[in-house]
Amino acid sequence: MAILHLEHLAIDLQTAGRLRRVVHDVTFRLAEGEAVGLVGESGAGKSLTSRAVIRLLPDGARVHGAILMEGRSITDMSRESLRSYRLSEVAMIFQDPRAHVNPVRRVGDFLTEALVERGEDRKKALEIVTGLLATVGIEDAERRMRQYPHELSGGLLQRVMIAAALSISPKLLLADEPTTALDVTTQSDVMVHLDAQRRGRGLAMVFVTHDLELAIAVCDRIAVLYAGHLVEDSPAAHLHEKALHPYTRGLLASRPSPTLRRERLAAIPGRPLSGLEVQEGCVFCSRCAHAQERCQKERPVLRELGDARVACHRAEELLEGGRSGGADGAEFEVRVGDRG
Amino acid sequence: MILRLVAGRLAMLAVTVAVASIAIYGALYLAPGNPATLLAGGHATHAEIRLITRQLKLTEPFFTRYWDWLFGLLHGNLGESFLYREPVASLLAPRVLNTVFLVTYASVVIVVGGLALGLASALFKRLGMGITILTGVGLATPSFVAAIILITLFAVDWKLFPVFGGGAGFVDRLDHLTLPAVALALSWLAYTSQLTRTAVEDEVKKEHVETARGRGIARRHIVTRHLLRNAMIPISTVSGITVAGLIAGDVVVEQAFGVNGLGSFLVSSALDKDFASVQAVALILVATFVVVNALVDIWSLFLDPRLRAKGA
Numbered sequence: 237m238a239i240l241h242l243e244h245l246a247i248d249l250q251t252a253g254r255l256r257r258v259v260h261d262v263t264f265r266l267a268e269g270e271a272v273g274l275v276g277e278s279g280a281g282k283s284l285t286s287r288a289v290i291r292l293l294p295d296g297a298r299v300h301g302a303i304l305m306e307g308r309s310i311t312d313m314s315r316e317s318l319r320s321y322r323l324s325e326v327a328m329i330f331q332d333p334r335a336h337v338n339p340v341r342r343v344g345d346f347l348t349e350a351l352v353e354r355g356e357d358r359k360k361a362l363e364i365v366t367g368l369l370a371t372v373g374i375e376d377a378e379r380r381m382r383q384y385p386h387e388l389s390g391g392l393l394q395r396v397m398i399a400a401a402l403s404i405s406p407k408l409l410l411a412d413e414p415t416t417a418l419d420v421t422t423q424s425d426v427m428v429h430l431d432a433q434r435r436g437r438g439l440a441m442v443f444v445t446h447d448l449e450l451a452i453a454v455c456d457r458i459a460v461l462y463a464g465h466l467v468e469d470s471p472a473a474h475l476h477e478k479a480l481h482p483y484t485r486g487l488l489a490s491r492p493s494p495t496l497r498r499e500r501l502a503a504i505p506g507r508p509l510s511g512l513e514v515q516e517g518c519v520f521c522s523r524c525a526h527a528q529e530r531c532q533k534e535r536p537v538l539r540e541l542g543d544a545r546v547a548c549h550r551a552e553e554l555l556e557g558g559r560s561g562g563a564d565g566a567e568f569e570v571r572v573g574d575r576g
Numbered sequence: 577m578i579l580r581l582v583a584g585r586l587a588m589l590a591v592t593v594a595v596a597s598i599a600i601y602g603a604l605y606l607a608p609g610n611p612a613t614l615l616a617g618g619h620a621t622h623a624e625i626r627l628i629t630r631q632l633k634l635t636e637p638f639f640t641r642y643w644d645w646l647f648g649l650l651h652g653n654l655g656e657s658f659l660y661r662e663p664v665a666s667l668l669a670p671r672v673l674n675t676v677f678l679v680t681y682a683s684v685v686i687v688v689g690g691l692a693l694g695l696a697s698a699l700f701k702r703l704g705m706g707i708t709i710l711t712g713v714g715l716a717t718p719s720f721v722a723a724i725i726l727i728t729l730f731a732v733d734w735k736l737f738p739v740f741g742g743g744a745g746f747v748d749r750l751d752h753l754t755l756p757a758v759a760l761a762l763s764w765l766a767y768t769s770q771l772t773r774t775a776v777e778d779e780v781k782k783e784h785v786e787t788a789r790g791r792g793i794a795r796r797h798i799v800t801r802h803l804l805r806n807a808m809i810p811i812s813t814v815s816g817i818t819v820a821g822l823i824a825g826d827v828v829v830e831q832a833f834g835v836n837g838l839g840s841f842l843v844s845s846a847l848d849k850d851f852a853s854v855q856a857v858a859l860i861l862v863a864t865f866v867v868v869n870a871l872v873d874i875w876s877l878f879l880d881p882r883l884r885a886k887g888a
């Protein structure tokens with residue numbers, strides 16, 4: 237059985253006094269120990285989707301569809317079961333540890349808070365988190381635990397957040413851009429620890445990032461979101477050769493060049509749409525180089541294609557074209573320049 | 577590190593009190609009217625007045641007199657009242673307790689009531705609207721108006737509390753000083769409530785509170801460890817103003833309720849031009865204000881580790 241199952245998830249948010257749909261249709265399953273990367277440009281609905289799994293949505297948000305954790309509906313949970321679910325099964329790692337850790341309490345209090353809340357003896361809890369700090373590469377654990385968040389660097393504090401997430405021995409980790417807010421020099425450091433711990437413990441993970449290459453490196457599967465819609469769900473290992481959706485291929489092509497560090501090879505023309513802006517037809521059609529008349533009228537449904545799923549009318553066709561090295565090689569405007 | 581910050585704050589306190597003492601002494605030095613004439617009474621001869629003037633060293637230069645006064649203060653001698661011909665200290669002794677009791681009582685009402693109302697109005701939306709209206713009215717009610725209303729309702733109409741005096745012994749004092757304390761506390765309670773509401777509402781939006789919710793921390797623990805704990809920082813920073821307001825309000829309220837305390841003594845001494853008494857009481861009130869404010873600052877250092885880091 238899947239550990240996590242999202243079925244036609246849709247999220248409405250209260251904006252300017254009325255409910256508006258921001259996430260439209262997200263369906264995927266996550267097996268035990270599996271990691272899925274939720275990727276897409278900013279505004280695609282990645283954060284909201286991951287937050288829905290732990291029911292941390294803005295006030296007044298309405299969720300449609302199903303979110304099932306080992307078969308139990310998250311949306312229907314009582315307050316008490318939600319609490320125990322958060323205390324023992326799922327843990328979230330946020331983007332900005334500086335903001336997400338209480339600045340006036342000691343690091344040690346933050347680390348042990350969930351365990352103590354669960355009824356663990358304080359001394360035992362301290363022992364557990366001291367061990368965890370060592371596993372995420374923090375050596376002088378005892379000193380660190382007496383310090384306050386502002387005395388730790390961003391990278392260290394994010395490792396503290398990871399240790400805090402691991403402290404409850406969850407089955408599922410939710411990580412929302414866990415390295416984006418960090419110094420470039422510490423990003424890979426933090427990622428290495430997160431990845432190692434997740435694999436070592438066999439945890440399932442929903443990994444939110446706008447960095448497709450990073451997601452491919454640490455996840456088993458990649459779920460691509462565009463304007464609140466899941467447009468592709470493919471095994472990470474195949475993605476470089478066999479990305480199915482034109483948007484995914486656009487993301488792959490626009491990755492930063494590994495040799496020219498600050499330059500991007502190509503960019504998807506146009507501006508990313510948010511879920512609020514979708515119109516009739518394929519959600520990507522305003523930016524797609526392959527759009528046809530049908531694309532503008534008919535919304536493609538998510539369908540299986542081999543071991544992947546895709547929502548594009550022309551997926552097979554384009555895949556064939558790509559294989560034969562056809563005309564689609566230069567599908568995106570090539571723009572070399574500073575990423576800003 | 578924190579010790580150095582505390583020491584710095586205490587040094588600042590000493591300087592402030594010293595400057596205040598010069599100002600207080602100087603203000604009365606410049607006041608019109610010759611104390612010797614007043615003291616000697618209407619029928620005194622010039623010789624008598626000259627004698628008193630010499631006895632009181634009224635012809636000496638300002639700083640000599642100030643220095644004598646300060647020296648006396650530091651040795652526990654608050655001076656001598658012209659009017660009662662008694663040391664000011666023995667005049668103050670029976671009155672201090674009434675004032676300390678009243679101000680402490682009002683402070684407890686402000687802290688407990690203000691925090692509770694503010695927290696309730698931040699956490700419960702419906703209730704919050706009612707509390708905001710009530711505290712808005714409270715904020716606009718000066719203590720002398722509150723005193724009149726309270727006296728009329730509780731003491732005259734319903735006869736629930738005594739109207740006059742400070743009482744003796746703890747329970748009797750509590751009874752006598754309840755209305756004065758409420759009159760004194762009212763607008764500051766309303767102020768603290770609104771301050772608490774804003775501070776807690778700001779804190780509710782913080783990401784770290786979201787983290788705590790996402791970890792399954794119980795609501796009551798979130799309230800105490802995250803919301804109130806963090807909101808205490810802005811609340812206590814601003815509470816220094818409350819202290820000044822309480823001291824000023826105390827003078828009014830003691831008059832209104834006939835409480836024989838420092839406030840009413842200050843007023844009657846000023847009317848009688850009893851300089852030594854006015855100087856002593858004014859200095860005590862100012863020093864109290866400065867000391868409490870310093871304590872609030874030091875308390876903030878303990879509340880906020882980031883402040884301690886900044887001072888290092």
Ligand SMILES: Nc1ncnc2c1ncn2[C@@H]1O[C@H](COP(=O)(O)OP(=O)(O)O)[C@@H](O)[C@H]1O
Pocket residue numbers: 249250251258276277278279280281282283284285294510511512
């Ligand atoms: N609290 C909120 N109130 C109103 N709109 C929001 C809120 N949070 C997110 N949104 C909107 O929802 C869309 C998706 O947001 P999000 O899930 O954060 O995107 P992503 O994480 O993929 O960048 C965006 O268009 C954003 O503007």
Ligand code: SF4
Pocket residue numbers: 481482483518519520521522524525526527528531536547548549550551
């Ligand atoms: S459905 Fe059409 S517009 Fe949409 S991605 Fe496929 S080809 Fe492009």
Ligand SMILES: [Mg+2]
Pocket residue numbers: 282283284413
């Ligand atoms: Mg996001």
